[in-house]
Amino acid sequence: MSDQVARQSVIASPRPSPKGRKVKDVPFVELRGRRIQGVISSGSDVERVYCAFFDVSTGNFYCSTNNNRRCGGLGGGACKHITELVGEAIKVHGADGLASALGLDPATTRSARELMGAVHGSETKEPAAEVFARFLNDLRYTEMPCSAEPLPEMSWFISG
């Protein structure tokens, strides 16, 4: 019955609010396909950020500055930026939510260490441009004009 109702329902259930997000350290994190990607602040330079990803199907990862300089912390394994990024993804989606979104066993999504230990991949270089562009796109939302118009289309949305 519940499947049938879910197919008939036009409302998606609300997601719980993340607890303890460290937005200053990890200002952007998102899922794309089976990949966790995002942006981590540099501890030393406010104009520099690290762009990183971790692919849960291959275990592959990479981290570089927005100017494509390879992260010095990558030495045969993931750097602390990637661990931090994966940890924030768990906070945003919750362990169970992340497991269902990425098709993982919920037993492996309780911590960044467990999640990253469950699949072994290797450093795979990718340009920072795509993740960085997604981040800049997200930042625009802090500046775009607000609206006072009726928006009937928002009646479909009480989640996210």
Next chain:
Amino acid sequence: MLPAPMLPTPMLPTPMLPTPLRQPPAGFAEATAALEALDTTLLSGLGRLSDAQRGALRGLSSAFAGSPLGPRVSAAVDLACAGPAPEAAMVGLAAAREALQGARADALAAPLDALLGRPAQPIPATTQVDAPAEALGLLGNARQWLVELALAGLGQVDPSAVTAFDTSLGELQLISPQVVRPATLLTGFHQELLSRLPLAAMTDAPRARWADLWARALLVCLPSAPRPSSAPVEGATFTPWMVEAQHHRNMVSAVIWGVLEHGDAPQVVRTTLSGWRVDALAGDESWWAVLRGHPRALRAVGEGRALRVTGALCSTGDLILSDAEPGAPVDPVQVATAAMSLTRWPQMAATDRHPVQIAAPVYIAGPLTLVDGVACAPLGDGILPVCVDRVSPLQGLDLGALTKAERLWGLVRWDAGRWSVQPLAAQAKGAKAALAWPGVAIAAAKVASDTLESLHERATKLLRKKS
């Protein structure tokens, strides 16, 4: 957690419901079956129709025979059956779908109005409004994207076909506020498809929801559309009654229901204040997406004050604020009691009629009852379940206190064949009177949002540097 199908509200035995809501309206099952037939083809793709699906589409066409939409639907079905359906055919199918939803909404609204003693009102007047010239190309891109989604099938489209729309969508958002309606719907739909695709199984798809979002998006992206007509309001008193949070990942709306003293008699109206949201803004802080653009109005509401408003009142009962000054403090019980006795209420515009738009604000002064562990609110000669699955975390509502509630502020809703009350605020027995918008009150009590300030600083450094 990602948007997942809603947990069903437990179904109460029919005799417990208020009398007017016990029987489904005549013809309702047939309209629902016609929708399901169309939705199944949208999910699996109009580009590869089986013979059974062609038959179902022809059935849709004959259901519309003799109606004003008849010739258009029949032409659309012929084109879709002949194969790959062009944009005009898709618009015809979307219009058929919306007409069926409109008919269902009418059939549901009538018994609800009867139950609440709210007299029928004239159909809201509209005027045809053209999209701004600079948006026409981007709206065309959006329609083309929607056509490709439907050809491939909403349930099995390749994620790369979804991301192909990223750039156009970003540009469309920047043209807002003139095209904020298509921009916000497309943003929410795009985000939801990206986070859910690829599906493990076709049955995982929220079929009716995605078909709704698709059809609505296609029609709201047409270059010209009817919009409710409006008349100016100056210096009228607006007393807030309750606030509903509506939001997707990148937008937050405060839908503020209240009483407007304007013209010959006070009436119930609603005003919607919205802002784009950066994803990291979560929980109570989410309200800052709205507070940053409407600080005076939303802060005054958060402080529990009435507003002295200037703006425009639409034929639908939607109030568009252009300015608001804080007024006298509000007593939430008093305003709720007064509002319940009024006879003029917001109405759906003809082209917005849809069961999802049924939202009847109610104030229930009486204890909730528990039926099989489900809190139920008394209404008329029966009860309705309180739908706890529909509570946004932005609402600031304590679900634990709900079962002990003695007073409830909420919206009567209908979804997936069930009536329920969507709770917005509650007051437990013996508790001190609280505002009917706890979430807004918490956010507005702060001077600033740390998250927003930190990200704004990032934006200033990185966005400027890039350009």
